[in-house]
Amino acid sequence: MPTSPTVRPTTPPTVWLTRGRHGGSAAEDVLRRSLHRLKDNQDIDDFREVPAAGDDSSDRVFEARWRTPDRVIVRARLSLTPSTHAWTLVAEAEQPWNPAWPSPATKFWPQETHAGSDAGRVPGPDSGSGGGFGCDWDRDTATGLSLGGISPLPQDDKAVRRLLKSAARSGWNLHVVVHEAMTTDERGQVPLTRWLPPGLRHRVVEHRAAPQQLRVVNWALRDVGVEVPRGGAVVLPGSPAPSGYDARDFSVRAVFLDGTEPADLVAAVTRFAALPRPLPDGAEEALTALREEWQLFTVEEELARQRELVAMYREALEAMTKSRDLYREAAERAHEALAAYRETAGALPAARRPPEEPGTSPFQQLTRTLERLRDSAKALRPAALTQAADQSPGGVGPAREREDTAAGPARSEP
Structure with a gap:
């Protein structure tokens, strides 16, 4: 996607x-x-x-x-x-x-x-x-050419294409391509920056195309979507192109290279520089x-900066103090609640607080009670049986049996 x-x-x-x-x-x-x-x-x-x-x-x-x-x-x-x-x-x-x-x-x-x-x-x-x-x-990083001077295009067609593609991808400086309708003399060798506002003089690269180079120039710029008029000029959009860029608004049909001010070209470059342009690569950092x-910083700026830092630290300290007080108050309330619970637990009757082993179920308690009763019954069983034998009619108890055994031999004599 x-x-x-x-x-x-x-x-x-x-x-x-x-x-x-x-x-x-x-x-x-x-x-x-x-x-x-x-x-x-x-x-x-x-x-x-x-x-x-x-x-x-x-x-x-x-x-x-x-x-x-x-x-x-x-x-x-x-x-x-x-x-x-x-x-x-x-x-x-x-x-x-x-x-x-x-x-x-x-x-x-x-x-x-x-x-x-x-x-x-x-x-x-x-x-x-x-x-x-x-x-x-004052060398442009994208092309290595002069910022503010005149840069004739190379004679080799492949070098021209490489150079103009690099210029078209540049987003830091403004690139202008000027075509010479005829070979110029010294009056035509005046750079465009001479008439530009001071703030633009170190941001413009001026490329000069010889009369016979118009075709190769336009062929190299076809991917950019711009075209240089014969004897005119165009401002390249750069990359990324600014919002509102239209090649027709920034191309000039005729530039007279006779030493006079190229007013139309100066106006086009100035308008282009005023467009809201995206920040180029690395500019945001x-x-x-x-x-x-x-x-x-000046002394006044440093003093104001230190005051801002003091105010920031004071606010942070106040926030920490408030947080500490809230924590202390919560801890005190927790201790009070724990003390009240202990007092309430100590005042309960003993019957309501039977000691029980952890995990003892009611069935286990009943079983233990029955075992205690059985043990008690076994302890009382011999005495109860003796008493019952003595009191039974015609019955022979252990004591009577002992007396008969003792008197037996005496009765057998003649």
Whole structure:
């Protein structure tokens, strides 16, 4: 019998999340130096590196808190896997998220250089080598491509199909496929994120298809149910697709890659980002960790937290005390009832309290009584018989018999 798929919770409107991978080494040092600099520049209020609970292979966790231009407090948690340098970032504000707010990625990672295109991109120096910050941190985990830059599709058709299938299955970031109607010059090599709101700039992967690749692109996307118009673009639905997604609403028929703002495409991406989307794989656990394992408290927050703990302990102690009193009262009543029963049992007459052996039936009692009477009769039987013989007329009793025996010889003499 088929079972219905599990319904995933929807991403709360106060939450911003993304996932990426650092392309270099010593990603932990990159984060530490960047967070120290951001705090010194007052870009963030404070940060904390949570001590690792396990061995060297366990995730490294960094927490940061800042205020938006609207003075809304944002708390964010970034977990980094040392072996793969994959990272997950979840941020939550005290109000619904505004795309105009700065990207939370800029509150953790350095922003010195950003090439804008993987075709001619040269990774920045790695921080582990001692010179500056490594900026090759913004790689999409599903495809390995740049978050915010331009990523031309591979020339091999099979590689294109594999890449677009991976992009279509991605639920963490937004993937946009743009078809170039003709080969572009430098003016057309401006990434889409330049015109997007700040909150979307590190969540979008822009795939560029060459003029001759339209057919293979649409063939690779036919299982997804979307199609790229010639010289246009489409926003892929991701997996799972958000409720209310219609490919026609998020496809643009013409995108002019001449350096001007592609207003229709920007509007389509912004509308897609505003849809209520299901939490992707692993996001629910990351959000729960942000809410329940948060450790970066202010003095006021820590004081309020301790007061809540004291109130909770007080309620628990009162409940235990009340339970103890009820138990004591019940025990006292049980003792009183037992004492009253004993007094009542001691005041009963002896006749009403015959000592009986456990398990003795009335028939057994009657049998024992008859046996006692029989024994008494046997004890009285010799005396009764003697008395009866002496008193009988002509009868010879034992005493007379003894006298006749004694006098017998004397009577036999002449």
